[in-house]
Amino acid sequence: MTVTSIPGGSQGLSTSEDLRQQFAGALLEPGAPGYDEARRVANGRFVKRPALIARCTGTKDVQAALAYARANGLQVAVRCGSHSTAGFSSTDGGIVIDVGPMKASLVDASARTGRFGAGMTWADLDAATQEHGLAVTGGRVSDTGVTGLTLGSGSGWLERALGPTADSLLSAEVVTASGEVVRAGAGGDPELLWGLAGGGGNFGVVTELEFRLHPVGPIVFAGLILHPRSVGGELMRFYRDFMNQAPEEVGGGLALITAPPAPFVPEEVRLKLVCALIVVYTGDPADGPAALAPLLRWREPLVSMVQPMPYTALQKMLDEGNPFGIREYAKVDYLRELPDPAIDAMLDEAARVSSPMTTIVLCPGGGALSRRDPSAVSLVFPDVPWFYQCISAWPDVLQPDEPHIAWTRGFMEAMRPWALDEAPVNFIAVDEPESRLRRSFGEEKFARLTALKDRYDPANVFALNQNIPPSGHS
Ligand SMILES: Cc1cc2nc3c(=O)[nH]c(=O)nc-3n(C[C@H](O)[C@H](O)[C@H](O)COP(=O)(O)OP(=O)(O)OC[C@H]3O[C@@H](n4cnc5c(N)ncnc54)[C@H](O)[C@@H]3O)c2cc1C
Incomplete structure (x- = not known):
């Protein structure tokens, strides 16, 4: 991946004093109060020391920060929520253009x-x-x-x-x-x-x-059902067959997790491997119980907390398991099918998980995902019946990252027989061959994107990302 600094051209903002005069938000240099807090990103694996963090309050701040970066040849990292799984939210020695304060x-x-x-x-x-x-x-x-x-x-x-x-x-x-x-x-x-x-x-x-x-909402019929991992094979087969014909108002996923030591989990289940069904019915909440009945009635769950709830609460259900600053390594794959051997492979790998904080979510496709016109936007989102998000997470203590990264790669390897090569840009990791990005888009989309890049960023100023290089760069 090429990383190019902005070529010169001062536009009158060559010193940080010049910038300060035109910049309404906070400008944080090393040593400034708040710098260390502001340089933290969601994934604790990425610890970087930018020369400047520009906390932009509006479009003019962004323009000023870019002009300053250009004048000083600084590498540019652009940040919103700082959750880049590939570690692009910050830079060593460059400038972070942080749009976080822009919340109108x-x-x-x-x-x-x-x-x-x-x-x-x-x-x-x-x-x-x-x-x-x-x-x-x-x-x-x-x-x-x-x-x-x-x-x-x-x-x-x-x-x-x-x-x-x-x-x-x-x-x-x-x-x-x-x-x-x-x-x-x-x-x-x-x-x-x-x-x-x-x-x-x-x-x-x-x-x-x-x-x-x-x-949608504000109330949806949704929630969480926990089953022991010992019935994982049967549950996953049942869930697969149910979701393959479920109406599009039924959403959610099946997560392979370690039960948290949380009050809602019975004591004997805490820290045990379980299957978590996350269910949501996006239509009238009154119709939810009938639409989800087969899932609600399946066997005797360890925990069942499905009820009318605020959509905003559903959206926060996984937050506690993903605290800011945790170390993470993620892989996502789109599965062309989910036959029994794929389910068995998934469960086998998940049984050997390296960290109790790791989550593997098996997500159903279908519904609106099958009806869309894939050429209407550049996004690569293959029309598949299933995909998974495997987010390995481990706390920031004195333990090496490598066993967790190796386990995650092993999981992806085990799923390879059923996986497509394509993925959206966010889910292409830096340790994957650069050619995966190009293959994911396909030649036609990639050529269109390159033409746009040539027009809007011919010097590859915005290179700290899953990069589409302009013509002539590689
Ligand atoms: C715990 C976790 C859960 C996740 N869950 C999901 C999920 O459910 N669904 C899903 O689709 N993805 C999910 N992701 C992936 C996530 O969408 C990507 O990592 C995404 O890039 C994060 O965006 P951000 O703004 O938080 O990150 P940032 O690090 O702030 O930004 C990521 C990249 O986006 C670009 N960017 C950000 N802001 C701007 C801007 N203003 N202008 C131009 N470019 C910008 C930059 O290239 C930047 O490097 C998850 C990731 C994690 C770590």
């Missing part, structure tokens, strides 16, 4: 649209939209950034009903590498919107996102 929101409930500052987390956006009983597919951990997730993956509990997040992206405001402010979408550049919706942070700094919103 404007929901037009009658038009079912909303405009949001690019610094929102899913907790922020869900709170703003749920006031109106509206939602868009959002991440499964609520402090994940809306912008990073939307541009590069966009998978969440609502996707069988609403498709991935990018499919609801109507427009965006972007500060390009040259400092120009551009509208992507209708009234601006529709091709840029196509590229942003799946091409990741390659084309500029997004300062605002506009979404089409959909009626």
Whole structure:
């Protein structure tokens, strides 16, 4: 992956004093109060020391920070929620353009649209939209950034009903590498919107996102069911067969986890390997019990907490297992089928999991995910019956990372016979061959994205990402 610094061109912002005069937010250099807190990112494996963290409060701050980076040849990291699984949220010695403080929101409930500052987390956006009983597919951990997730993956509990997040992206405001402010979408550049919706942070700094919103909640029928791992094989087969014909209002996933030592878990089950069914019915909550009945009635669960609940509570259900600063290593694969041997392989690997904090979520496809036009946005989201997210997590203590990383790679290897090669950009790890990114998009999409990159970022200023290099760079 090429990492290019911004070529020179001072635009009058060559010193940090110049920048301070034009910058409304906080500018944090090493040693400044708050610097050490601000340089932390969600994944504790990535500890970096940027020369400057620019906490932007608006579009003008982003322009100023970029001009300063350009004048000083600084490597640029762009950050929203800092959850980059590949470690792109920060830089050693460069500048972090942090849009986190940009949290303005404007929901037009009658038009079912909303405009949001690019610094929102899913907790922020869900709170703003749920006031109106509206939602868009959002991440499964609520402090994940809306912008990073939307541009590069966009998978969440609502996707069988609403498709991935990018499919609801109507427009965006972007500060390009040259400092120009551009509208992507209708009234601006529709091709840029196509590229942003799946091409990741390659084309500029997004300062605002506009979404089409959909009626969901504020109450949904949803929750969690725990079964012992000893019945995992039967449960997974049952869940597979149920979800293969379930209406698209039924969402969720089956997670292979270690039961947390939480009050809602019976004492004898705590820290034991279990299967967790996360279920959600996105239609009228009154219809939920009937729609989910086969799952609710299956055997005698260890725990069953499925009930009408706020959608915002469902969105936070996995938060406790993913605390900020935990060390993580993730792999995601799209499965062309889920035959019994695939289920057995998954359970075998999960039985040897290296950390009790690791979560493997088996997610169903189908519904809106099967009906979408894959060419409408650049996002790679294969139409498959199943995919998994394997997020290995271990606490930041004096234990080596390697056994956890090796276990996760082993899990992916075991699933390879059923896995596609393609994945959305967010889920292509830095230790995978660069060619996977290109193969995932396919030649036609990759050529279109390269043309956009040539137009908006010919010097590859935005290279600290799953990079689409401009022509002539490799
Ligand atoms: C615990 C955990 C759970 C996850 N769950 C899900 C899930 O359920 N569904 C899913 O789809 N993904 C999930 N992911 C993956 C997640 O979507 C990506 O890691 C995503 O990139 C995180 O976005 P962020 O804004 O939080 O991260 P950041 O590190 O802030 O940003 C990631 C990248 O996005 C780009 N970016 C961010 N802000 C901007 C901006 N304003 N302008 C231009 N580019 C920008 C940059 O390239 C940046 O490197 C999960 C990741 C973790 C660690």
